Amino acid sequence: MHDPLLLPLDQAELSAELGGGTIRRTVHPSGLRILTERMPGSRSASIGFWVGVGSRDEQAERGDAPGSLGSTHFLEHLLFKGTPSRDAYEIATSFDRIGAESNALTAKEFTCYYAKVRDADVEHSVQVLADMVTNSTLDASEFDLERGVILEELAMAADDLADVANERFFEVVMGDHPLGRPIGGNPGTIREARRDDVDRHYRDRYDPTTLVVTAAGAVDHDRLVELVLAALNASPEERWHTERSGAPVRRAQVVREDQDPAAAGSEPEFDAVSRPSEQINIMIGTRGFAATDPRRFAYGIMNSVLGGGMSSRLFQEIREKRGLAYTAYSFGASYSDAGLFAMYAGTATEKAEEVVELSRLELQKIADSGITEEEHADALGQIAGSTALALEDTETRMGRLARAELGSGELYGLDASLARFNAVTAGEIQAVAAHLSASPLSVVAVGDVARSGLGKAG
Known part of the structure; x- marks a missing residue:
């Protein structure tokens, strides 16, 4: 199906x-x-x-x-x-x-x-x-x-x-x-x-x-x-x-009401939370995609390539090639009328500016040049494998039923979900990255921010 x-x-x-x-x-x-x-x-x-x-x-x-x-x-x-x-x-x-x-x-x-x-x-x-x-x-x-x-x-x-x-x-x-x-x-x-x-x-x-x-x-x-x-x-x-x-009891039928639209901001922001710490915890990102946005499948592939695992661009560039962080990844959160996209890393205070710049650059590279055929194939494999493994668990399947019922009103089986991912084109993936990179990218930093030089990073 x-x-x-x-x-x-x-x-x-x-x-x-x-x-x-x-x-x-x-x-x-x-x-x-x-x-x-x-x-x-x-x-x-x-x-x-x-x-x-x-x-x-x-x-x-x-x-x-x-x-x-x-x-x-x-x-x-x-x-x-x-x-x-x-x-x-x-x-x-x-x-x-x-x-x-x-x-x-x-x-x-x-x-x-x-x-x-x-x-x-x-x-x-x-x-x-x-x-x-x-x-x-x-x-x-x-x-x-x-x-x-x-x-x-x-x-x-x-x-x-x-x-x-x-x-x-x-x-x-x-x-x-x-x-x-x-x-x-x-x-x-x-x-x-x-x-x-x-x-x-x-x-x-x-x-x-x-x-x-x-x-x-x-x-x-x-x-x-x-x-x-x-x-x-x-x-x-x-x-x-x-x-x-x-x-x-003949109550009014439950309907999926439209929420008040979550309007996006037009300017990037920088926000610092000062805490004594050996590291700066950094998040960089912007508004993402709602749970029913048709671009969510292209976003899933883009996110896998950008920051979805140890072979992702963020992990390879920030950790493996430069040793700037123990972990670096990207993620998204989707709701009925809005979404959020973010890149995360925890790094030494003096390396914070470099990590922010590298994160922005990796997103911009996908926006400018897209992803390779090998990355595309690897991302599809990662999505297929992780989804199949998750669905072996009754708790995951129970939650899938509820989220479909309370959200979109559409229940995706494994085959239907993978068919949507497989139909995504390279151009659609690049367009998603371009949309995100062109949006106001805000930066949040938590730690000894005063020593990081990040005040001018927003």
Whole structure:
């Protein structure tokens, strides 16, 4: 199959064979969506409860209107802290006693609570995850305790200068747009967060219309649908009920709404974060490509050649030929309406200017002259191999289902994805590099910047 599997929101049931697995999808009248991929021979399953609400959906306080900054990350922690039927310890032991891998993640456009379990424990795990997501008490005493935990988490990240550079780079490139805010919040928003505001965010944004449940591996779709619907309808919180008095709840159908466009800046910026350090952590880049941009396949190949591995141009030029850094790479981040492109290296203070110039130069070379046939072939091989290896894992496939459902509405199997990459021309790759190099390239540096001479690098 060389075309993506489309996921129209007005189609209640869908079934397809894709990449050796069976994909099934149910869209309930309440707006709840459940997707599964049955993988033959698997004895485990990964299950995720995905809520289409991320850090970009938080609101600042406006006059008398309460704010919700930091609420998304707070909820990721608090939903493990207890429900009317399970306290925090019971939630933890519910997963530990079956050897499950369980966790949660907060992103800019969604939040996920998940578990990877053996096939015999799917029902138990669905019940616990559903209880957490639908019935959290957000206990006031746990709220204050978890505030301290989150502040320690942020402090740990603040000690990692590469993390600091990454967060500041998003702020610089995305500007005032909500995508520029740190996913986990900052110490200020976490200290000021109020339990009632987080609870309001939870009750306003978490319901069947924002919930997507995905599972991959040894999973039976019909049984999973039964389990999820039963768990939601058993919730003491009426907003989760998918049926009332025996009749389906006919809510407005969930739609993929256009976000406020994330307008790009017109001028490059230089931003320095002064920290005592033996190295300068540097990020150079600009706006990239949205998740649905047709140029994303050409960008994937360009990025592989520029900074996608040990044979990439950045790694070879900066580390192997000149010994200026332990690592150097490029990457991209894509969202519903915007993207970000960056090149990273950590280097000695006195070498920082040279690394910035070399990074810019390598991007410019691709913009001016493109890539070689050998580089093109190697990049396609790298993409094919890494994608195939990733799809051996049930957790990756579970996440792929959710990101397709919450994002583009298109699910790419391995063959369809590789067909798109193979169709990319050398001219399209060069055009992507030219677009990026012609954009305002901002520089963020973290370390003893005063000694680096980078003040004039922006």
